[in-house]
Amino acid sequence: xxxxxxxxxxxxxxxxxxxxxxxxxxxxxxxxxxxxxxxxxxxxxxxxxxxxxxxxxxxxxxxxxxxxxxxxxxxxxxxxxxxxxxxxxxxxxxxxxxxxxxxxxxxxxxxxxxxxxxxxxxxxxxxxxxxxxxxxxxxxxxxxxxxxxxxxxxxxxxxxxxxxxxxxxxxxxxxxxxxxxxxxxxxxxxxxxxxxxxxxxxxxxxxxxxxxxxxxxxxxxxxxxxxxxxxxxxxxxxxxxxxxxxxxxxxxxxxxxxxx
Amino acid sequence: xxxxxxxxxxxxxxxxxxxxxxxxxxxxxxxxxxxxxxxxxxxxxxxxxxxxxxxxxxxxxxxxxxxxxxxxxxxxxxxxxxxxxxxxxxxxxxxxxxxxxxxxxxxxxxxxxxxxxxxxxxxxxxxxxxxxxxxxxxxxxxxxxxxxxx
Numbered sequence: 001x002x003x004x005x006x007x008x009x010x011x012x013x014x015x016x017x018x019x020x021x022x023x024x025x026x027x028x029x030x031x032x033x034x035x036x037x038x039x040x041x042x043x044x045x046x047x048x049x050x051x052x053x054x055x056x057x058x059x060x061x062x063x064x065x066x067x068x069x070x071x072x073x074x075x076x077x078x079x080x081x082x083x084x085x086x087x088x089x090x091x092x093x094x095x096x097x098x099x100x101x102x103x104x105x106x107x108x109x110x111x112x113x114x115x116x117x118x119x120x121x122x123x124x125x126x127x128x129x130x131x132x133x134x135x136x137x138x139x140x141x142x143x144x145x146x147x148x149x150x151x152x153x154x155x156x157x158x159x160x161x162x163x164x165x166x167x168x169x170x171x172x173x174x175x176x177x178x179x180x181x182x183x184x185x186x187x188x189x190x191x192x193x194x195x196x197x198x199x200x201x202x203x204x205x206x207x208x209x210x211x212x213x214x215x216x217x218x219x220x221x222x223x224x225x226x227x228x229x230x231x232x233x234x235x236x237x238x239x240x241x242x243x244x245x246x247x248x249x250x251x252x253x254x255x256x257x258x259x260x
Numbered sequence: 261x262x263x264x265x266x267x268x269x270x271x272x273x274x275x276x277x278x279x280x281x282x283x284x285x286x287x288x289x290x291x292x293x294x295x296x297x298x299x300x301x302x303x304x305x306x307x308x309x310x311x312x313x314x315x316x317x318x319x320x321x322x323x324x325x326x327x328x329x330x331x332x333x334x335x336x337x338x339x340x341x342x343x344x345x346x347x348x349x350x351x352x353x354x355x356x357x358x359x360x361x362x363x364x365x366x367x368x369x370x371x372x373x374x375x376x377x378x379x380x381x382x383x384x385x386x387x388x389x390x391x392x393x394x395x396x397x398x399x400x401x402x403x404x405x406x407x408x409x410x
C-alpha cells in the first residue's frame with residue numbers, strides 16, 4: 001500500500017511539474033491569439049452593427065449625428081485619443097443604455113439621452129464607455145468570448161451565434177474594479193475636456209434612486225451596480241477649473257427632443 | 261500455481277501463461293487502444309469498453325484478470341485527465357473561461373499522455389501476446405492490489 005501511495009504521489013507530482021513547466025511557455029503568443037482576437041473583434045463588431053441596424057433604427061439625421069460626434073471628438077482630442085479609434089452610434093431605443101462593443105464602437109440609446117438631465121451628464125456616461133475601451137476592459141471581455149468566436153468561425157457566422165456573443169458582450173457585468181477604473185478615467189476625461197465631472201455623480205445618484213423600482217428597460221443600471229457608492233466617490237473628489245457645457249444648449253435641446 | 265497467484269500477485273512475473281491466456285490478456289490492451297482511437301474525444305467510451313472487457317473476463321484466470329485490470333486502470337487515469345481537458349475546452353469555447361497558457365499547456369500535456377498511453381498499450385499487447393510480462397509504473401501495483409484475493 002505504501003508503495004502504491006509513493007508511486008501515486010510521484011506520478012501526480014511529475015504531472016503537475018510538467019504542466020507547470022509547459023505553462024511557462026507563451027502558447028497564446030505562439031498561436032497568435034492576440035492577432036486572432038483583434039481580427040475577430042473587428043468582424044464581430046461589424047456583424048453586430050449590421051444586425052443591430054436591422055432591429056433598431058440608427059438616428060441618421062445630420063444634426064443629431066454631428067452633436068454626438070462633436071461630443072466624442074471633444075472628449076477624445078482633450079485626452080489624446082485618436083478620434084477614428086472611437087465610433088459613436090445613436091440608436092432609437094427605449095432601453096436606457098449605452099455600451100461599448102469590440103472595435104471601439106459605442107452605442108448610445110435615445111432613451112439614455114432623454115434620461116440625462118444635462119449634456120454634461122451624457123458626456124460623463126460617454127466618457128465612462130470610452131474609459132472601458134481605453135482601459136482594455138472590452139478587449140478582456142472579448143478574449144473570454146473568443147471561444148464562441150472560434151465556434152462561429154468554424155460553424156459559419158450564423159445569426160444565433162452572433163446574437164449569443166453580442167448578448168454576452170453587452171449584457172455581462174464588468175467587475176467592480178473595472179467599473180471603478182472606468183469611473184475614475186471618465187472623471188479625468190471630462191475634466192480635461194473642460195466639462196464638469198459632477199453631473200456624472202448626479203447620474204449615479206439618479207440611478208441609485210431608481211434602483212428600487214428598476215424596470216427591465218433600465219439595462220445600464222442592472223449592469224452597473226453600487227451607484228450610490230460610485231456617486232459618492234466622484235463627489236469626494238476635489239475639482240478646480242472652469243467648465244463649459246459639453247454641448248451647446250440649443251443643440252442639447254434639439255438632441256433631447258429628437259431622442260424623446 | 262493458480263491458487264498461489266491469487267494470494268501472491270508477484271508470482272505473475274514467473275507465471276508461464278497458456279496460449280489462450282496470452283491472447284485474452286493481449287486483447288485487453290488492444291481493446292483499450294481501439295476504443296481510444298474510436299472513442300475520442302469522449303473519454304467515457306474508452307473506459308466503458310475497457311471496463312466491459314474486464315467484467316467479461318472477470319471469471320478468467322488470474323493472469324488474464326491482472327492484465328485486463330492494468331489496462332483498465334491506465335485507461336481510468338487517462339479518462340480522468342481527458343475529462344478535465346474536455347470540460348476545460350468546452351468551458352473555454354463557450355466563453356466561461358479564457359484561453360490561457362495554462363490551458364494550452366494542459367492540452368499539450370494531455371495529448372502527449374494519450375500518445376504515450378496508446379504506444380505503451382500497443383507495445384504491451386505485442387509483448388503480452390508473446391508471453392512476456394509487462395508491468396507499468398504505479399498501475400501494476402494498483403493492479404496487484406485490486407486483483408489479489410484478501
